[in-house]
Amino acid sequence: MTGPSDRKTIAIVGLGSIGGIIAGLLRAVDKHDVIACVRRPLDRLTVERAEGTVEVPQRALTDPAAATPVDWVLLSTKAQDTESSAPWLQRLCGPRTRVAVLQNGIGHAERLASLVGAATVVPTIVYYNGERLAPDRVRFRRAGEHEFAVADDTDGRAFEALLDGTAMRVRRSADFTTLAWRKLLLNAVANPITALTLQRQAVFRRADVKALCRAILEEAANVGRADGAQLAPDEAELMLATLLTYPPDAGTSMYFDRVAGRPFEADALTGAIVAAGERHGVPTPLNGLLLTLLRATSDGLRDAAQAERR
Ligand SMILES: NC(=O)C1=CN([C@@H]2O[C@H](COP(=O)(O)OP(=O)(O)OC[C@H]3O[C@@H](n4cnc5c(N)ncnc54)[C@H](OP(=O)(O)O)[C@@H]3O)[C@@H](O)[C@H]2O)C=CC1
Ligand SMILES: CC(C)(CO)C(=O)C(=O)O
The missing domain is CATH 3.40.50.720 (NAD(P)-binding Rossmann-like Domain)
Known part of the structure; x- marks a missing residue:
């Protein structure tokens, strides 16, 4: 009481x-x-x-x-x-x-x-x-x-x-570090893919998107391990399975930003993975590619919003 x-x-x-x-x-x-x-x-x-x-x-x-x-x-x-x-x-x-x-x-x-x-x-x-x-x-x-x-x-x-x-x-x-990395892995795919495709989580039911997510997750998990997270050998597969437990009509915070034309939380999510990869010497070509696309899309949304206000 x-x-x-x-x-x-x-x-x-x-x-x-x-x-x-x-x-x-x-x-x-x-x-x-x-x-x-x-x-x-x-x-x-x-x-x-x-x-x-x-x-x-x-x-x-x-x-x-x-x-x-x-x-x-x-x-x-x-x-x-x-x-x-x-x-x-x-x-x-x-x-x-x-x-x-x-x-x-x-x-x-x-x-x-x-x-x-x-x-x-x-x-x-x-x-x-x-x-x-x-x-x-x-x-x-x-x-x-x-x-x-x-x-x-x-x-x-x-x-x-x-x-x-x-x-x-x-x-x-x-072991908060491991849990924080697990959540970051989920965000490594859930947020960029929904924001870039402009689709809710139903998009993760596609076989081609699942294959892409698996590769992004494997790369990000290698970074997490180097950063001290105790991730399972099949962490990418586990994360993909977790992602598929969300209802297909659920959005993500970055998807809602895309819909509303707001800047993306790209640097704190995908950017954090790429930065940690750089710190530990772990290559991140896929996450790096996503980061460039997210930054370019986010800047485009910002510029469009500014032009509309003028
Ligand atoms: N949405 C989700 O399902 C999940 C989100 N998260 C994380 O939670 C965090 C919040 O995300 P989310 O709730 O989705 O974001 P939203 O965009 O829905 O909400 C952010 C809020 O912050 C307010 N805000 C921004 N700047 C200021 C300021 N200077 N002073 C006062 N208020 C301010 C905005 O106000 P205004 O309305 O005036 O713009 C808005 O209401 C993010 O880190 C996200 O990644 C984590 C798990 C799930
Ligand atoms: C995992 C997910 C997708 C849950 O809403 C999330 O953290 C987000 O939307 O930012």
């Missing part, structure tokens, strides 16, 4: 697919004070999910100057928007604040180190699938046995406790 002293203040920066879902579910349980840190006003949130739709009022701030230090920040912007979240982090972080990073990719702590002052960074792996249907409406799909993974330490346990009552299942692991 939550006592008055267990009630925490939680600020969520990045109220999109992933942040909208966790904000809505935390608010519904009402064990903590949830503040949405947003760029446009928001007073309600609806989360669609298999167990039933949740509709909650939402307290929101639109100006970082109005924010004060909180117990927890949940950062769920795209990785490339981390820098632009700095004014929020500056106001929300104090020495007793924990900043849980709800972003794909590896190296969360390094990405955040210069932005959080004396606060503690808590890396997380997000397994659920989110789709933003409107600024105040998100769709939540579970994928696999857990919604999150964290390190099995004091901060990881505190994150798990924070979500108590939300029905979010948190895996604690003594």
